[in-house]
Amino acid sequence: MAFAKPQRETELNTALQSSDYDALILVHGANAALESPLADIVANYQRLDARFESGCLLLAADAVPGKRLIASATGSLGRDYDDVRRFYEAGKKAAIVAREAGSKAPLLMVAGVPEQPRYQQAELVTLLGFWHALWQPLEARESLTEDAIEPVTRVGVLSDKLDLDAAMAIEAGRRAGRDLCGTNPERMAPLKFAEHCERLFAGSSVKVSVLRDTDTLNRDYPLLMAVARASQAVDRHVPCVIRLEYQGEGDIEKTLLFAGKGVTYDTGGADLKVGGHMAGMSRDKGGAAAVAGFMKALAELKPKGIKAVAEIGAVRNSIGADSFVADEIINSHAGVRVRIGNTDAEGRLVLADLLSHLRQDALAAVEPEIFSIATLTGHAARALGPYTAAVENGPARLLKTGLTLSTLGDLYGDPADISRVRPEDYAFIAPRTRADDVLSCNNAGSSVTARGHQFPMAFLDIASGLSQHGLDSSQPLPFTHLDIAGSGIDGGDWQHGTPSAAPIITLVASYLL
Numbered sequence: 001m002a003f004a005k006p007q008r009e010t011e012l013n014t015a016l017q018s019s020d021y022d023a024l025i026l027v028h029g030a031n032a033a034l035e036s037p038l039a040d041i042v043a044n045y046q047r048l049d050a051r052f053e054s055g056c057l058l059l060a061a062d063a064v065p066g067k068r069l070i071a072s073a074t075g076s077l078g079r080d081y082d083d084v085r086r087f088y089e090a091g092k093k094a095a096i097v098a099r100e101a102g103s104k105a106p107l108l109m110v111a112g113v114p115e116q117p118r119y120q121q122a123e124l125v126t127l128l129g130f131w132h133a134l135w136q137p138l139e140a141r142e143s144l145t146e147d148a149i150e151p152v153t154r155v156g157v158l159s160d161k162l163d164l165d166a167a168m169a170i171e172a173g174r175r176a177g178r179d180l181c182g183t184n185p186e187r188m189a190p191l192k193f194a195e196h197c198e199r200l201f202a203g204s205s206v207k208v209s210v211l212r213d214t215d216t217l218n219r220d221y222p223l224l225m226a227v228a229r230a231s232q233a234v235d236r237h238v239p240c241v242i243r244l245e246y247q248g249e250g251d252i253e254k255t256l257l258f259a260g261k262g263v264t265y266d267t268g269g270a271d272l273k274v275g276g277h278m279a280g281m282s283r284d285k286g287g288a289a290a291v292a293g294f295m296k297a298l299a300e301l302k303p304k305g306i307k308a309v310a311e312i313g314a315v316r317n318s319i320g321a322d323s324f325v326a327d328e329i330i331n332s333h334a335g336v337r338v339r340i341g342n343t344d345a346e347g348r349l350v351l352a353d354l355l356s357h358l359r360q361d362a363l364a365a366v367e368p369e370i371f372s373i374a375t376l377t378g379h380a381a382r383a384l385g386p387y388t389a390a391v392e393n394g395p396a397r398l399l400k401t402g403l404t405l406s407t408l409g410d411l412y413g414d415p416a417d418i419s420r421v422r423p424e425d426y427a428f429i430a431p432r433t434r435a436d437d438v439l440s441c442n443n444a445g446s447s448v449t450a451r452g453h454q455f456p457m458a459f460l461d462i463a464s465g466l467s468q469h470g471l472d473s474s475q476p477l478p479f480t481h482l483d484i485a486g487s488g489i490d491g492g493d494w495q496h497g498t499p500s501a502a503p504i505i506t507l508v509a510s511y512l513l
Contacts, residue, residue: 002146003131003156003175006164012038015065015107021156022066023103025094027087027126029074032112037063045071056093058101065107070097071080077114084504087113088413099134099152100284107156110479118410124401125413128505130155131171135498138179139187168344169300170508176200177286177293177501181488185282186236186264190314193262193285194242194479197292197312204299211241220357223332223349223463224313226340228267239315241354242288244295246308253305255365256511259354260294261347262288262314262376269343270323271443280494284347286484287374288312293504301511309361317343326443329436331358339436347374348456348463349440353371355464355479362477369401372460372481373503378445379452381486388416388503389483391457394471396478402508405480405503414505415481425455429462438462457481 001078009015012035016024026038030053034042041061046052074086087110098106108130113122136149157164180188188196193284194210201208211217214232218225228239240503242262254437263284267273273281291310298308324330330349333356338349351372362368366404372419388409390402402418409416428451429439440459446452460481461467469477486492487502 003150003171004134006127006155006157006167006201008164009107009156009158012109012158015156015158016063018065018156019146019152021105021107023068023070023098023101023106025070025072025098025106025108027072027074027108027110027112028091028405029077029112032113041069042071056090056095056097057305059387064101064166068101068103068445070094070106074112077119079140083410083413084119084122084125085413087126088129091126092133095130095133095152102200104151105154105156106152107158109158121412123159124167127157127162127167128171128174128413132144132174135175135178137182139183166301166513169297172300173297173504173508174501176296177289177504178499180192180289180292181283181286181499181501183282185316189236189264190239190262190316191236193264193288193314194240195217195440197242200292200296201299205246205302206295206299207245209243211243214238217241221313221339221353222330223353224315226324226328226330227269227317227346227349228315230323231316231318233320233322236410237316237318239313242312242314242491243291244310246298246306247297248302248304250308252307252366254307254324254511255362255368256306256308257362257365257368257370258308258310258359259351259358259372260288260289260291260310261285261350261372262311262312263347263350264314264316266344266346267319269317269319269346270325270344272319273344283489283494283499284375285314286488286499287372288314289499290373290484290488290501290504294507297504297508298512301512304308306511307365309358311337311354311357313354315350317346332463334359334463336465337435337437338463338464339431339439339441341441347376348459352460352463353458355466359465359469359477363475368477369396369399370466370477371482373482373484375484375485375488376456377485378447380483381492382447383453384417384486386486386492388487388506389419389453390416390452391419391421391481391483393421393461393466393479395469395476396480398471399478401478401480405506408509409503409506412505412509414502416503416506419454421454421457422451425451425458425501426454429459453483
């Protein structure tokens, strides 16, 4: 998975004279202090065009590589609500201009960074934004070739402090996540998702195993297999569970466990999505894609003292004669009797069985933390907009997991907002009869349901058996659910938008850097 390879430069004038580059990209805050000759070039254009301080311009300049200067302004940085994503967006805009101008090897320079803690990662964030804008979908690269549609092959980075190895590891993970999320439902059907993971981690420190046996899946992942029931009539749509494992060198000091929702296509099942709401549901595997992407970054960084285990449920929620339906009662892997409220709330069923298995791993692990990642509810997008929702159980809240993710997410340009699970959420999914132990959901859309992204956390807690490991238990297990329905796709355009690969940056920053 190629992307524009970074090359460090530490001295401006030397870099400007280098034949390695064919353009200079200047991402800048207001009143950036620049060296000559760049200071003179910028001063002249500032007098000529007021857009210099707010837009992204392609300028002719003899003293820079390729005689092309791409100046991309961040806009305001001083207001209370400004954050480092101003640099990310400026990097994206510059990348698009550079590509369309024909540059294949630009030199990237970041200037005018305020001396404030919130901007301390501005250089890294700019580079990540630059790379993000250059990504093209996997199917396009396969049919048209990478050289044709991703022509930028190298980027010089003018910096003496940026950790380029960490930057490349993060982008390798994000690129893997975007590829897995952004593919059509046939190109990345469940078994093809597994095959892609096998290729992705071949020869790496991450071990991949794929459970394909239907009898074993029915026994050990009964909720997942209920979701997959109608899909099994089509060979290429049959489900699987993908397990990824990493064991760092030395004594293990931390164990990270991830469950990823990999619904490769979501028709809604018997509660069929209508009115155009099915379009874009090939991206309902974004949580699984983010899990795999984080593990890819982990494989590149090879941190010591960390163990990581991930389970991905790759499944298609189809409609057919054998579809599971509302009112069914299905025993979860944890032995919890789940009454189905709506078949379009399938992701939480997949996650519950995965989490139950990870719960067993966590009981024997050193300093475990469990996460689920999913494009789970429209409510998360409605309530929080383009931000990841982090919903903690009691042990995770005591550990300040959400605070860590929120703080580091802000610094690295991949924000998360903390949501609280409340007593009302558990009351909402409480059983109505003695025949079942928990209700999966109501039969209205999450976006029109009060606390529509919080109560699913209560369901996951109960259906997975994790509710037995709260603060009052003899063995508490920290568990944080990450709903990326709002943050997983740029601009919220599920059918055509670029997958953001959230929350890979935040997780890497919180646990690996």
